[in-house]
Amino acid sequence: MTRREWLALSASALSAQQEPTIRVDVDLVSVLFSARDKRGGLISTLTQADVEVFEDGKPQQIRSFVRESDLPLTVGLLVDVSRSQENLIETEKRAAMAFFRTVLKQRDMAFVISFGSEAELIQDLTSSPRILETGLQTLKVDGSAYSAINPGTIPSNPRGTILYDSIFLAAEDKLKGEVGRKVIVLITDGMDQGSRKTLPQAIEAAHRADAIIYSVYYVDPTVYHFHMYGVTDSYLKKISEETGGRLFRVDRKLTLDQIFRQIEEEMRTQFALSYSSSNPARDGGFRKLEIRPRNKELRIQARKGYYANKS
Numbered sequence: 001m002t003r004r005e006w007l008a009l010s011a012s013a014l015s016a017q018q019e020p021t022i023r024v025d026v027d028l029v030s031v032l033f034s035a036r037d038k039r040g041g042l043i044s045t046l047t048q049a050d051v052e053v054f055e056d057g058k059p060q061q062i063r064s065f066v067r068e069s070d071l072p073l074t075v076g077l078l079v080d081v082s083r084s085q086e087n088l089i090e091t092e093k094r095a096a097m098a099f100f101r102t103v104l105k106q107r108d109m110a111f112v113i114s115f116g117s118e119a120e121l122i123q124d125l126t127s128s129p130r131i132l133e134t135g136l137q138t139l140k141v142d143g144s145a146y147s148a149i150n151p152g153t154i155p156s157n158p159r160g161t162i163l164y165d166s167i168f169l170a171a172e173d174k175l176k177g178e179v180g181r182k183v184i185v186l187i188t189d190g191m192d193q194g195s196r197k198t199l200p201q202a203i204e205a206a207h208r209a210d211a212i213i214y215s216v217y218y219v220d221p222t223v224y225h226f227h228m229y230g231v232t233d234s235y236l237k238k239i240s241e242e243t244g245g246r247l248f249r250v251d252r253k254l255t256l257d258q259i260f261r262q263i264e265e266e267m268r269t270q271f272a273l274s275y276s277s278s279n280p281a282r283d284g285g286f287r288k289l290e291i292r293p294r295n296k297e298l299r300i301q302a303r304k305g306y307y308a309n310k311s
Contacts, residue, residue, distance in 0.1 A: 029055075030274040032068065032181060032212070033244065033291055033302035034266055042269045043298065051300065053275055054290045060275040068272040072180035074125070075103065075110040076170045076211075079139060080188035082116040082161040084223045086141040091256060092187055092218070093136045099185075099260040100129045103267070111174055115166035116142025117194070125174065160193030164202040167213070167239070171205035182211040183245075183267060187256075189219045190236050199235055206243045207286075208307055214245040214263050218256065244303035277308070284310030 031053070035043040048065035077100075079085075079092055100110055104127060112123040112135050123135025167184065175182045184206065197205075206213055215236035237247045246266070248259040279287065287308055291300045 027276050028063070028274050029277055029289075029306060030272060031289060031291065031302055031306075032270050032272050033300055034270050035293065036299045036301065038297045038299075042266060044269050046271055048273070050294055050298075051273070052292045052294065053273065054292065055275075055277055055279065056288050057290075058278055060278060063274050063276060065271065065273045068181070068270050071272070073103070073105070073108040073267060074175060074178045074180065074182045075100075075108070076174055076182075076184045077110065077112045078166050078170055078184060078186045078188075079112065079114050080116070080161060080163070080191075080218075081114045081139060081142045082191070083141060083143065084161075084189055084191065084220060085218070087220050087222065088218055089139055089141060093139055095256040095260055096136055096187075097129070097133045098257065099264065100132045102261075103264045104129055104132075107180075109178070111170075112136060112139075113166055113170055114139055114142075115162055117160060117162065118142070119162060119166040119169055161188075161191050162195045163188055163190070163192035164195035164197045164199055167202040168197045168205045171202075171209035171211050175211045176209040181267065181270070182209060183263075184211050184213045185216065185260075185263060186213060186236070186239075187216045187218055188236070190215075190217060190233050192235070199238070203239055203242050204307075206239070207303065207305065210306075211243060212245045212303070213240050213243045215240045215247045216250065216256065216259055217247060218250045242304050244301060246301065279308070282309050284308060 035046050037043055044067070048062055051062075053060040053062055077096055079089075079096070081089065096112075104110060106127070109125045109127050110132055111121065111125045112132060114120050114122050122138050123132055126132060167186065170184055175184070215233070217233040217236055233247060233249065240247045248254065248262070250256050250259065273291070277287070285308055286305050288305045289303060291302045293300055
């Protein structure tokens with residue numbers, strides 16, 4: 001698919017009404033999750049007897065439980081190229097190249113989207129780190145994207161950094177039809193200006209695609225002086241936790257390279273369980289999910305729910 005074809009498809013997807021879709025079998029709900037000890041270390045030795053599953057607060061019977069470190073992986077890298085990120089892009093390129101070289105195995109795939117005033121597919125799905133690196137080399141700042149760093153500026157075009165649209169498009173257009181584990185890695189300062197889709201719609205699209213979102217909060221302190229514009233990672237935290245991912249913050253103690261290594265480790269240390277829902281209704285509604293460890297010192301990281309199959 002060419003960039004022009006994808007942009008046309010993306011515009012159509014953003015303006016269309018999204019019909020309820022399914023990402024689970026009629027009678028089976030599957031959930032990927034990670035477990036950590038009280039020190040934050042990943043656990044790799046859980047068994048089915050170590051956890052309980054609840055849907056809308058009601059206990060469910062687990063039908064299968066396996067360690068799933070080798071499921072095929074599809075990764076979507078979404079990179080903010082608005083003006084506020086100009087000084088960070090070269091670091092992002094280098095770290096992302098190293099990440100793809102390390103994380104992608106023979107059956108894995110990845111794609112790259114840049115977003116500012118528009119979302120651009122700079123590299124479609126491929127298993128080749130070399131091709132991904134070539135695509136990453138084309139990353140450049142979007143000079144047309146408005147970023148609220150000048151209090152005296154009123155933009156004539158309110159579409160500045162379409163963060164939520166980009167998540168929606170990655171989930172809806174690129175990930176929903178894939179199988180195995182699906183991950184979005186999002187590098188941004190968390191600003192959204194002018195998206196057609198809302199935050200809840202972006203999260204819903206990720207749920208329907210069965211995609212986990214890892215958000216990397218990366219802020220250039222020379223741009224956002226004294227946090228005068230209220231730049232926050234709260235929305236990124238919500239996006240990540242709702243879908244079973246995590247929020248990372250680049251700072252003096254944690255570099256982007258280290259964050260990528262942590263994401264890789266977590267993706268390779270996951271469990272999968274499945275159960276048949278005790279709720280017989282096939283109404284397409286959202287069901288709340290909770291996986292509880294029997295050992296209260298452990299912490300489970302999983303998505304907060306799913307959309308039931310509509311009959």
